[in-house]
Amino acid sequence: MAFLIGGANSAADTAFSVDNSCRFNDGDSPRLLIANPTAGTRTKGTFSTWFKRGTFGSVQYLFSTWNNSVSGYSSALILLRADDRLEVDNYVASGASGHSSLILDRLFRDPAAWYHVVVAWDTTQATDTNRYKIYVNGVQETDYNGTPAWPTEDQELFFNAGGTSNPQHIGFESVGSDQKYFDGYLAETVHIEGNALAASSFGEFDEDSPTIWKAKDVSGLTFGNEGFYLDYEDSGDLGDDESGNGNDFAETNLAATDQSTDTCTNNFATLNPLYKDTNVTYSEGNLQHVNSASWEPGWSTIAVSSGKWYFESKFTAVTESANNAFIGVCLVSEEDGLNLPGNSANSYGYENNGNKKNNSSGTSYGNTWTVNDIVGCYLDLDNGAIYFSKNGTVQASGDPTSGASKTNAAYTFTPAGAYVLGISNYYGTQQINYGNPVHSISSGNSDPNGYGNFEYDESGYYALCTKNLAEIGG
Numbered sequence: 001m002a003f004l005i006g007g008a009n010s011a012a013d014t015a016f017s018v019d020n021s022c023r024f025n026d027g028d029s030p031r032l033l034i035a036n037p038t039a040g041t042r043t044k045g046t047f048s049t050w051f052k053r054g055t056f057g058s059v060q061y062l063f064s065t066w067n068n069s070v071s072g073y074s075s076a077l078i079l080l081r082a083d084d085r086l087e088v089d090n091y092v093a094s095g096a097s098g099h100s101s102l103i104l105d106r107l108f109r110d111p112a113a114w115y116h117v118v119v120a121w122d123t124t125q126a127t128d129t130n131r132y133k134i135y136v137n138g139v140q141e142t143d144y145n146g147t148p149a150w151p152t153e154d155q156e157l158f159f160n161a162g163g164t165s166n167p168q169h170i171g172f173e174s175v176g177s178d179q180k181y182f183d184g185y186l187a188e189t190v191h192i193e194g195n196a197l198a199a200s201s202f203g204e205f206d207e208d209s210p211t212i213w214k215a216k217d218v219s220g221l222t223f224g225n226e227g228f229y230l231d232y233e234d235s236g237d238l239g240d241d242e243s244g245n246g247n248d249f250a251e252t253n254l255a256a257t258d259q260s261t262d263t264c265t266n267n268f269a270t271l272n273p274l275y276k277d278t279n280v281t282y283s284e285g286n287l288q289h290v291n292s293a294s295w296e297p298g299w300s301t302i303a304v305s306s307g308k309w310y311f312e313s314k315f316t317a318v319t320e321s322a323n324n325a326f327i328g329v330c331l332v333s334e335e336d337g338l339n340l341p342g343n344s345a346n347s348y349g350y351e352n353n354g355n356k357k358n359n360s361s362g363t364s365y366g367n368t369w370t371v372n373d374i375v376g377c378y379l380d381l382d383n384g385a386i387y388f389s390k391n392g393t394v395q396a397s398g399d400p401t402s403g404a405s406k407t408n409a410a411y412t413f414t415p416a417g418a419y420v421l422g423i424s425n426y427y428g429t430q431q432i433n434y435g436n437p438v439h440s441i442s443s444g445n446s447d448p449n450g451y452g453n454f455e456y457d458e459s460g461y462y463a464l465c466t467k468n469l470a471e472i473g474g
Contacts, residue, residue, distance in 0.1 A: 016216050018050070018187050018263040022232040022254065023285040023438070024171045026055065026183035030258070031172035032230070032239045032249035037065075039162025040226030041194035043154060046120045047078055048192075048202045050215065050264040054184035054286050055273065056084050056109055061173045061180050062117070063191075065158055065166050076158035077173075078119055079180070084109050085145055088119050088132060090157045100151040102132055105143040111273050111286065112301035114187070114264040116203055116213060122196035123155045135199035138213040160193055160226055170230070170239075170249060185285055187263045188215055188231065193224025215264050235259040260285065262436040262465075266451065269302040269311075269434040269464040271422065275337040284438040288316075289423055289430045295324075297340050299422035300434065302464050303332050304474040308400075309379045310447070310461035311421055312454055314439055315352065315371055317429035324426030325352040327375050329386065332418045340424045348411045349424075350375065350388035350395070356410045365410060366395025374455050379421065385409035392456035400459040421464060435463025 024030045047063055063078040077089040084107045092098040108115060118135040125131050128150035134141045151157065158166065170189060171182035190202065201221060206212040223229060223243040230249070234240045235256040239249030262268040262285070270286035279293040289298040300311075313327045328341025328349030341349030342357025349357040352375075356365035369375050369390050376389035378400040385406040387398040394400060399407035406412050423430045431438050435452025445454045449471060452463025462468045 016214075016265065018215050018231075018265045019261065020232045021050075021052075021185040021187035021260045021263045022230075022238050023185055023258045023260045023262075024054075024182045024254075025258070025284050026060070026181040027283050028253040029179070029181055030253045031181065032170035032251060032254070033172075034168040034247060034249055036164045037160070037162050037166065037168050037247070038226055040160035040224065042156035042158070042160050043123045044121065044194050044196050045157075045159050045224075046118065046192035046195065046197045046201075047159075047190070048116070048118045048197075048199075048218075049189040050114050050116045050187040051182075052114045052185040052262065052267070053080075053108060053111060054282070056111075058082055058183075059180040060182045061169070061171065062182060062186075064169050064173050065161065074158055078117075079173075080108060080182075083107075086117060086134070086136075088134060090151060090155075090159075098152060098155055100132070100149045100155075102134065102148045103145040104134060104136070104141050105145045106136065106141065111270065112267070114267055116199070116215070116264065118197070118199045118202060120196035120198070121151070121157060121159070123151045123153060123157065126153065128153075133196070133198070138199045138203055138205060140199070162226075168249075185260060185262055186230075186232070188218065190218055190221070190229050191223070191227045192221065193226040195222065195224065197221075232259060257438060257440055260436050261451075261453065265467075267466040268436040269300040269421070271298040271432060272301045272420075275299050275335065277338060284431070287432055287436070287438040289425065289432065291425050291427055291429075293427070295340055295424060295426050296338065297326075297330075297422055297424035298430075298432070299330065299335055299337075299420040300464060302434075302466075302469070302474075303418040303420045304379075304381060304464070304469075305415065305418040306381050307468075307472050307474050308382060308461040309421065309464055309474075310376060310454070310458040311435070311464060312374050312376045312433040312437075312456065313423045314374050314431045314433070315369065315425070315428065316431055316439075318371055318427070324428050325369075325430060326350065326357070326424040327377050327388065327422075328357075329377065329379050329419045329421050331416055332420055335420055341422065346413070346416050346419075348386050348413070350377070350410065356388070358411055366390065376454075376456055377421065378459060378461050379419065380406075380461075381415045381419070384413050384415055386411050386413075389456065394459075400461065435465055
């Protein structure tokens with residue numbers, strides 16, 4: 001899907017709240033590691049996680065183990081392939097028997113969606129097709145790409161082989177020179193030792209919207225001695241195991257700022273990788289926009305047609321011109337992935353030379369801004385007005401709280417549909433904050449519903465997330 005509009009979301013609002021996820025930026029080589037796991041039951045188990053993808057078209061590992069003491073590099077793997085399909089493997093190297101592999105037919109290519117995947121294995125089953133079960137968003141998958149290779153009966157897989165030769169990793173391939181890091185967000189990551197569970201142990205269908213799958217509390221599950229539960233709620237210890245077993249993961253290249261409030265129960269906007277030029281690179285969970293040539297924009301995965309919305313941008317690097325950045329909004333129907341803020345009739349922007357811009361026409365407006373300044377955008381679709389701020393000061397004496405008076409708004413307009421919120425720069429780097437910042441926030445301001453984390457006062461406007469869409473519309 002290109003955009004979430006008006007609250008459409010694969011993860012519905014729910015009484016159970018997942019507060020945090022962990023942001024994995026593959027350019028940082030991030031990973032979680034248990035270097036010397038204890039051996040456990042190898043015939044039965046379950047792995048469950050929610051994930052939201054940042055990049056596509058490359059091999060990325062969700063969970064991996066290796067055993068290099070048995071027939072070479074043997075392993076158990078759960079990964080996303082370069083063709084964006086999910087693959088599960090028990091790999092037995094050097095031509096030994098026992099290799100098994102399943103590749104789902106479905107594709108995982110929605111940058112706005114949180115997916116839930118459960119992989120359960122039970123090789124004690126007499127029927128081979130019951131030895132692996134894979135669930136996506138609560139539904140067991142039965143369509144495969146190619147011919148599945150099933151484990152043999154009572155086969156001991158490598159998921160719990162244990163020992164220093166069989167480390168466990170989250171978000172990383174455990175061994176080899178071509179290391180394949182996950183890029184995106186993980187939430188509610190669970191491993192059950194000794195029991196093959198169905199998806200219903202980790203989630204449930206919404207009573208009012210029975211096609212929508214949502215998370216539920218897993219803290220009361222029986223994890224087995226070698227199981228773990230990562231809720232990512234301790235920013236200083238993102239690998240902390242909450243199962244009670246103490247199977248903590250060590251963090252590599254993961255910082256406190258990699259803890260996010262973008263989760264499977266409150267999906268925040270990010271920049272949309274489906275709507276960008278090849279000169280633009282997104283990173284940091286699609287919240288950092290790096291432009292290597294020309295003018296190119298980045299737009300939100302969530303579009304809104306009503307309500308009051310606030311977001312911020314931090315301009316972090318300049319490589320060419322001093323006047324080379326924008327923040328603003330654009331009507332979805334006018335956005336083709338190349339339209340800059342302010343370049344069309346229903347697009348409005350604030351340039352870092354101090355001008356405001358609409359329909360490709362720039363006029364004097366406010367202060368200039370540069371590296372490390374934080375600029376804000378207040379979009380009032382209920383009254384048809386837009387305001388901009390620099391480091392907390394609304395420009396041109398504008399008053400975003402003035403409602404229908406639209407006091408000193410940068411622009412007043414008649415809303416014409418759904419709008420995306422975004423940024424643009426020329427040979428530079430910008431970070432965007434829709435309420436889930438990638439950079440450190442020194443003050444901290446949440447919206448009236450208590451969502452989001454902003455550097456400056458949002459003046460009663462709302463963070464761009466699905467809980468707000470559900471509560472106030474959009």
